[in-house]
Amino acid sequence: MISGIGLDIVELDRIAKLEEKSGKFAARVLTHSETAIYRSLSGHRRTEFLAGRFAGKEAFSKARGTGIGADCNFTDIEIIPEPSGKPRLYFKGSTVSGFISITHTKKIAAAQVILEA
Ligand SMILES: CC(C)(COP(=O)(O)OP(=O)(O)OC[C@H]1O[C@@H](n2cnc3c(N)ncnc32)[C@H](O)[C@@H]1OP(=O)(O)O)[C@@H](O)C(=O)NCCC(=O)NCCS
Numbered sequence: 001m002i003s004g005i006g007l008d009i010v011e012l013d014r015i016a017k018l019e020e021k022s023g024k025f026a027a028r029v030l031t032h033s034e035t036a037i038y039r040s041l042s043g044h045r046r047t048e049f050l051a052g053r054f055a056g057k058e059a060f061s062k063a064r065g066t067g068i069g070a071d072c073n074f075t076d077i078e079i080i081p082e083p084s085g086k087p088r089l090y091f092k093g094s095t096v097s098g099f100i101s102i103t104h105t106k107k108i109a110a111a112q113v114i115l116e117a
Pocket of ligand 1: 064
């Protein structure tokens with residue numbers, strides 16, 4: 001049974017500026033495993049990855065119905081690709097029963113999450 005859905009869209013420029021300005025935005029959003037992937041990327045693909053994770057985490061928080069907050073930090077949520085590239089969701093170290101899909105263009109990234117009960 002579907003227990004929640006969440007959708008989020010974000011501008012790549014905004015994400016790139018946030019990271020350039022503070023140098024801490026990626027660390028605030030990404031887990032250690034995600035950071036390792038992020039650091040292996042460069043240029044546009046790097047921003048795309050960060051923006052996609054940000055959108056995915058906001059979409060997950062909406063599907064949960066809590067939003068991002070004390071009980072659901074960005075780093076509580078982890079989105080790791082399977083060998084095929086398909087992203088898989090984890091929350092506080094456990095596999096999430098549900099699905100995530102991420103997309104990007106030159107200007108935006110978006111993500112959709114569906115949770116199962
Ligand atoms: C829910 C959350 C993810 C909304 O994100 P947002 O980027 O501010 O807003 P969006 O435009 O993507 O989404 C807004 C919609 O989310 C929905 N929403 C709000 N709270 C929600 C909740 N608890 N559960 C599910 N959906 C929720 C609403 O439908 C809202 O639209 P509406 O007010 O017109 O009905 C919120 O937890 C949040 O603001 N997180 C950002 C926290 C943060 O630290 N950002 C860093 C930026 S530098």
